[in-house]
Amino acid sequence: MKLDPFYLIVDSAAWIERLVPLGVKLVQLRIKTMDEARLRAEIRKAKALCVQHDCQLIVNDHWRLAIEEGCDFVHLGQEDLQAAELARIRAAGIRLGLSTHDHLELQTALAAKPDYIALGPVYPTILKKMKWAPQGLERIGEWKRRVAPIPLVAIGGLNPERLDGVFAAGADSAAVVTDITLNADPEARTREWIEQTERWR
Template identity: 35%
Template sequence: MSKQTLSNVLLYGILDMGYVDEQKATEVTRQLIAGGAGALQIRAKRWGRERIAAMAERVLPITRDAGVPLIINDYPEVAVEVGADGVHVGQDDGTIDEIRYLVGEDMLIGRSTHTPAQAEAALEDGFDYIGFGPVFPTPTKAGRPGIGMENIQSVHEKVGVEIPMFCIGGIKPENLDQVIAAGARRVVVVSALLQADDIAATTAEVVAKLKG
């Protein structure tokens, strides 16, 4: 497997199992991809490794057929086991060298960042992409205040021109124009897509706004 790139991805989707019925996960995956999500992460904070791996094995044929990278949250070893395209880690989940040792040279590694300094450090360390946020307070990051939008443009100019930078946290169609105006080029949208009546249509709406 040669390393993929997220340079052409505008919308990064997350299959967050806190929002998705396990039995409907493959259909939700298809809808996100049909709407234009260019990458998909499996996130299941309360699940064990085996359950996450089993879900990834269900989803992977769909993402592969669509040419959409599948990324596993938190568990490098699961990403390797199932043959995913990448792994996403937080600030406390090890160094780039430790993670790269586990997953090899051909897997994408992303890092969550919450300050300009963390974003710049992720670039310097050699991560393939970053998430930057939460822009707004969000239930998926309970207890973490929104960082606001004042740093989006400056971080994009320092980091986002070098590696893909995805703004994340409380972003939805209703506030996306603000986030774009603040300098965002790429975003992650979670609950606003997963709880939508028509996931594919709402995903397509977000992608259309990002394309301008």
């Protein structure tokens, strides 16, 4: 399986509506707290937009709703992985991405036979409080040797200036959140990311 090198992560269908038409081909809908009816509506809208623009949608955490709404890709953190019913996810034909931050989590993730593995934070990140120190580029290389041929996603503190180093170290895809969503011009920044990742496709 090949992942697009530009992996956008957003917290609403409104962001997908705004940015995916610019040429985004891989996006994760990451909503942490929302009532189920609104969450279902967000997933439904996100899926329709991604179908319209030939973009792969990945639903974070909410695997039951992803199954019910006919989505085909979910991403789980380690805690969510413990609670998830992997057999049901696989039986629904859904692909699976998993987060890792250390060697033990990597072992756990590999045992689940995911379709990609994410490593982070590569650099310091403002997205959430992390108990892990920045992983650095050497860790990307180590992870790639351990997970290949499974695609490796790098996440945490990434920006266009850091992409060449991240891909040269072994990442297959670079995930971004705040560098785009907190930018003064998210559309322009999205175009810059697309341009910078073009040669790694």
